[in-house]
Amino acid sequence: MRIVVALGGNALLRRGEKPDASVQIEHVRAAAEALAPLALRHQLIICHGNGPQVGMLSLESENDPALTRPYPMDVLVAQTQGMIGYWLAQCLRNAGVNRPILSLVTQTLVDSGDPAFAAPTKFVGPGYTPSQAKELADEHGWAIAADGERWRRVVPSPEPRRIIEQDSITRLLEHHAVVVCGGGGGAPVTADPAGRLTGVEAVVDKDATAALLAIAVEADRLLVLTDVPAVMAHFGTPQAAELRRLDLDELGALRFPAGSMGPKIEACRRFVATTGNTAAIGSLTDATAVLNGTAGTTLTEAVDARVRDLPEILNPTRIGGAG
């Protein structure tokens, strides 16, 4: 089976943790152990997030007195692909994956006319109090927005249109390599009419990139692995319950909060709608069970009426789960 896994950046660095290398590599080690059974039995692409990491490197660059201008987001995303790709390749190997493991630095084509450039929404870096955030925004020229009770920097998050390296990625899968790519959504680039690429100040959503990649390589499954066990109905209330199966019709009737579970569900929806194949959302630690449908939320084109479960608790306004 050919599988694309989207791995949350928060799975590699939890909120409130120091962004030390030693902290992150422990999380990567746990992630690699959870993914190793998939890597050994299937064709596997891993597309990791990088929210906390690109935020850290961005701040370091902003504060580097040797620079005239801080590094643009495309370059910082590429740096995180190097760092996290290195950790993942090393830890997968150490977890017993005795197949070639290749971490690729990849570029994601976006449209220069994407409306996202005029309305930044993607959180990068740590959270601040409103007054701290305002001060930093003035100092660095950031756009900022509220993320729960904290305020964070936001950057444009245009839609991914194509993974520049997607044909090579397919070729590598055919040769039984495990491929780490599209990290942080891929370094975002636009193309001029002659096809020449230029990096842009943006961060592509890694779940959207993973979905596009899964479609491009004709994957059998898209797994969005994070730190919550499943998509929840009545999230945050005493009636909270896992949604174990959803189909496209049911999804169409639901609304999800932007910025947390929303992009994950949207990525799965696109993959399922385009390919007719199955996607799933669940906990990284349950990776194998999520693949098998015995944990997490499985999203399909159409669920047979006899196996629908929990339809009575569906509530369009209270679906969620931390991302």
Place this chain on the structure above:
Amino acid sequence: MRIVVALGGNALLRRGEKPDASVQIEHVRAAAEALAPLALRHQLIICHGNGPQVGMLSLESENDPALTRPYPMDVLVAQTQGMIGYWLAQCLRNAGVNRPILSLVTQTLVDSGDPAFAAPTKFVGPGYTPSQAKELADEHGWAIAADGERWRRVVPSPEPRRIIEQDSITRLLEHHAVVVCGGGGGAPVTADPAGRLTGVEAVVDKDATAALLAIAVEADRLLVLTDVPAVMAHFGTPQAAELRRLDLDELGALRFPAGSMGPKIEACRRFVATTGNTAAIGSLTDATAVLNGTAGTTLTEAVDARVRDLPEILNPTRIGGAG
């Protein structure tokens, strides 16, 4: 023909230049234009240096107040692989290389007992006055050493023993991909008896990594491209003259200064001695001519006596050239 190019980190950022992204991408663009003809006609691996870049990221990490400890060198090298690999892939494509171009994050195995760990020699980062350097060394626990009139941080530079991903790299070449890998010498790792890898605080010489890679992939040529036109005899004197051809016997009689031309010549010597194939050192801007032997210094196993040139100016004590 299968070619490995070692590309100097100084070719991407010259001494005294601001390490801005905009400055570096212009140099990468020029490098890509010089290398595009090779990429179009041959199987090509590009192994780039990262001295100035890893120095910059290292300083940023040292000064990041969010961290308990700065990032170790293996992780910083991986970050530079992401950044420079991204630039090279993008610029090669923009220079008309219409073949797959893959930038890989690679690991280089070193021996934990390598004597280099006890005697750091590899310069990273900018130069300082002796008193500035002493102060920074005390503050950050650096080892420092003189590099000309300036003092710089030095880190261990163990011998590369194996490129972890070398089999996949060969496979990619067979599929006509241009491969960027081994950047900054590769992220240095040691292996325990069970083969589990761990990153180490070191920077492997990228010319040594390029030579090892060239041997491993059975390359026909190793080209070490830098910012000087050739190996020079009587370097720095009015009698300075380019050495156009050298063989292993002649090399054995010469001494070269460590830290500049020395590692480049040693890398070529290893490749030529191991494979019997030809290596060359020259200017990046002359890449095609260096490959053809019409520019730069060509190093061969044995030069036919009739075509030896300039033997009269060979001087074991005055061979050099800035690296």
